[in-house]
Amino acid sequence: MNQPEQSSILYGRKITVECPATVANLVCGFDILGMALKDPQDLIEMSVSDQPGIRISHADGYDLPTDPAQNVAGAALLDLMQGVEESVGFDLTITKLIKPGSGLGSSAASSAGAVVAANQLLGNRFSQKDLVRFAMAGEKVASGVKHADNIAPCIMGGITLIRSIFPLDIIQLSAPPMYVTVVHPQIEVRTSDARQILRKEVLLKDAIRQWGNIAGLVAGFLQKDYDLIGRSLEDVIIEPVRSILIPGFDEVKKASREAGALGGGISGSGPSIFMLSREAATAQNISVIMKDVYDSLGIDSKIYVTTLNNEGATIRNLT
């Protein structure tokens, strides 16, 4: 971390940051892979002052906590402020468009967006890796675990590999252009429940199959080999257990593959399901398929047809 002069702090300015939704796990990459989406995105407006403290307000209807220690953005900022010598405070307004509990990295968007905004207002003194670390304190509030598989792509954009959490080792993986279709069935799956139903031990032969797929997926991204990406999007460990919590999962997956999706699966711990496609038309067709499945099950659903987002959290404006 640099120690720039105090004058680099942008007192009296107001920044608006767009914080993208993210898909963690990417089927076979449980706890290590994540991908940023163009849509949906949260917005965070923030200003910095010499009045210590973090004051949070919400411009949405989700009734999230405003106490900084209980709020994911607040917890991330509290962690960041431990690295700030000057006596400063932040005022922020969060507009959530990524529904909490959707499995699309809603908490990560708030934590990541808050530290990206704060870093700009503080004269850009922290590295992206520092920001990931601060934002992980927000994830701890949200799910009890300091995971980075939503945070890293939200801050850095594109597809990220978390090779290791302790020590933190993040690798950005370039990938070919891809369309992403997401359905968020309006049911609740708690991250903590989704974790609890996982077995603590797995068969070695399943683990070997999984790491073959992970290796294939990483090679597919870097070699821009769509077929290999498709063949590697297989999860023999987590999905068979977690998909039980998501009605319609098998139908969505089967029909999407038949319609030409490269593949896909549960987004994070669900209930959202994502599918990757090479062509925009395929992604559109899949959105209709997804809607039909949930309509026929009598479950409301929200659909997004979007693309991979290579920028990550970005400054919409700074006034």
Place this chain on the structure above:
Amino acid sequence: MNQPEQSSILYGRKITVECPATVANLVCGFDILGMALKDPQDLIEMSVSDQPGIRISHADGYDLPTDPAQNVAGAALLDLMQGVEESVGFDLTITKLIKPGSGLGSSAASSAGAVVAANQLLGNRFSQKDLVRFAMAGEKVASGVKHADNIAPCIMGGITLIRSIFPLDIIQLSAPPMYVTVVHPQIEVRTSDARQILRKEVLLKDAIRQWGNIAGLVAGFLQKDYDLIGRSLEDVIIEPVRSILIPGFDEVKKASREAGALGGGISGSGPSIFMLSREAATAQNISVIMKDVYDSLGIDSKIYVTTLNNEGATIRNLT
């Protein structure tokens, strides 16, 4: 498979093929990764005739079987001949320089070399993937398992990923130039014993750490990032169990890392140990370290300082 004319068979010609040693697993890639070495290499001399049958002789002192069904090269050729309509036979002489039981893919070199040689003599009618499949029949004779993590790099060269065995899916991974130091302590570790001591179940948290490393290693190769390769060469599942069978393993690994090795570990199921280095001088220094460790333990050892082999099994001459 093509069905070319019978006239494409090179009756009366004699081919000599060099069949390289290979390192399977590459630390964290158990059962999915393999790498070809420049040295050591076996030699196979072969001719084809219209006299059916496979006649094997050995020009080395290893007293390996000559019955085709019991010999790894013979078993591979028997499998290949099921795809040949013409009535042909092969005469071959095998000179093994890769010691059986070294963990350096000795059986794979014979199986792979035999089918590469035969394919040339038959007018190149089979694909590399066909050849891998035939040669796997040889591995079945050697170890009871049709694995491809030595066969694939031996035939294709470089570093190969076996994403899946059924169906067979082989991906070639480009990698930056690397030096390889190998020590073969003259002790016996049976592949079957090395497999039996592995637990059938592994902790999910260990599997996650392993697939983070595999993803990192694949990304490191493809992005030509030596540091990332080094950080990813960690095995929390297989090595802690198997290294117990190899005296001196921990010392060799620790001292090699200290001398600047990127990393390394058990070659295949052992007892050979390999270390990757970026510089030739480092690889040389490590060879001295390895020799010293085994000299001090009173165990004979054979050392190779070599490089990654991007060609795989190659034709030395065709007369």
